[in-house]
Amino acid sequence: MPEGPELHLASLYVNKMCDGVVFTGPVRKSEVSKSPDVPFTCEAYRITAASRGKEVKLTLTPVKSDAPKQRVKAGQAALPMDIVFRFGMSGYFRFTSEDEVPKHAHLRFHSKEKPCRVLSFVDTRRFGSWQPNGTWQPVRGPCIMFDYKSFRENVVSHLSDRAFDRPICEVLLNQKYFNGIGNYLRAEILYRLNIPPFVPARTALEGLGSEDVYESDKHVKQEIEHSKTSDTTKRKVVKEEMGDLLRLCHTVPLEVVHLGGKGYDPEKADYSDFKAWLKCYYVDGMKSIRDHNGRTMWFTGDPGPMAPKDSKSKKAKKRTKTDDDHDYTNKKKLTRSRSEGTAKKKEVKKEIVTNTPKKDKVVCSKEARPKRIQPAKVNRPRREISSTARSRKSSSVESTEGGLLLFSLNEKESPLS
Template identity: 55%
Template sequence: MPKGQELHLASLFVSLICAGVVFSGPVEKSEVSKNSKVPFTCDAYCITGTSRGKEVRLTLTPIKEEGEPQASPGGKACQPVHIVFRFGMSDFFRFTAGSEMPKHAHLRFYANETPRRALSFVDVRRFRSWEPNGDWQTDSGPCIMFEYQSFRANVLSNLSDRAFDETISEAMLNQNFFNGIGNYLRAEILYRLKIAPFMKARTVLGGLFPKKRELPEVKPEQGQCQPHQAVRGTIPRNQMITFQAWLQCYYVPGMKSLRDHNGRTIWFQQGVKEEPPAKGIKKEKGGVQKRVKSHDESKKMREQEKGLKEQ
């Protein structure tokens, strides 16, 4: 699943590509999508995007004539609508001519122009959702990009939580505390801070966060570049080269790797001071490590299998 920096790019893409474009009419949902219809129609409206952690929100704002309420075709005054999107690995926004609508474009917003153009949400696998009049998820921690002080306080005030009994690399995937951080970003952060991924999270995090954080400038490439797609080879070559040049650790030749107990691969610096590997993680040939089931886990799995056979 794409994380914070990718979804931030998606929201920037929408805001930039739709700047100055007037949209009109109803929001159109494909017949095959099982997601909710968006109960919105308006003679003229604009679209902007924002992000928080692992979610993107589009805001449809009616364009009003000075001193007059904007009306929908039904005669009622239009009200702004927020649509919250929760992405999967193959989802993205695309702005195209209406005659070149992408396959799997399951939600469509049409510009008021001739020939028509449309902003569409493309969901190839139909795994993900959108929520009309939705709000940010409450079970995720503060956004590391836009709520840094709250994010910092949330981590430091909860260091006694069992989540920080894990290694730092595994704790960084806990969205209750690290909303928006994904697999390749944790590798790059730990590498650039020279932190071994198997150190206990609690011992690392106590003095890790500065009181202020400067955000790097993030710009969406034309056509909506998404970093996770770069690794999978599904974006244009020039964008993939840009992303690969940014990587210093993740999938970089010469780096070591191991698998955590969730089966996620951790990449880390060759030659970094190696703390004892986390319990249940074993090295393989070639430097790659994998988790080995403990005796108690193996016994539990055998009992579960036995129970299934008896049913």
């Protein structure tokens, strides 16, 4: 997420790319954006930018015509307009030709030259926003980088507020007091001071005054080197300076700004120097834990007494990218070897079952299952037949022309016949 240094570098980028460029026509918004339309159109205007904490302000200034008494056309802007941007998670500015406008350019300013060039506000995730005729948000405190004295006074004068009862890592994200501090800056600042992230903010800030006694026109280190104090005094001054949390909230973001375009460069997107500058945030060997607002806090050592009880500290896993990072051949081989091993086990089991005698078989076949016992038949005594009936039975057997024997027996014969 862009923080104070990134937004300031974005303003420097706009001033550099738009220097001497004249823009024309209406400000065009994409159809998918839910931010408000910008009711500004002008035949010729210029664009300048400024930053304050986590906000960037573009000023559209109409260019005065050399022709005397030339009237402004109907619908054309005669006065400057300020548009205040908040970058959200992924916002940035880019200046390209008209054919190379990025896909997620949600607000566009077209130049008057030919071929035309376009200044675009690009926001892939669409969490950013802008406000036409906007002003700096009054709920945000003074800028940590460019309004240091007011920023320091604002914090020290409100240490009794309930907001400072919370852990210092969460208070550093409160834009009412620390306008411009974000997730990576708070991790780097607390890491340098060796302050546990989940100690009470008031405890971490106690003893700091509204005036920075070490602030001067020259750099503190240069002042110490040219002074005639003893080595012990020098070390004491440097230690006290490094222990000033509010001072580091001012100097650490300026270090990112001094990285220049390599810290914020949408054209080249070269962040190698910025990654080398990080000492704690998402660095191998550091721990991470989610704070009470669900934001990930990176630190080392003990998290502090106010750490969430339901969260567990995790070390950053070291991941080395190799050439076969996306090669799943080994996995396929492992799966194939497992399936082959399973098939072999099944064959061995089948062979054992086949060679086992029927009485020792564990798995019974259909033929080996016990047969159902049928009830025994009862032998009834044969009925005695009289000699007369026997003679009649024998006489009923006749021969036919086809050689077939026809057998007829009258079962209901009278005993008197």
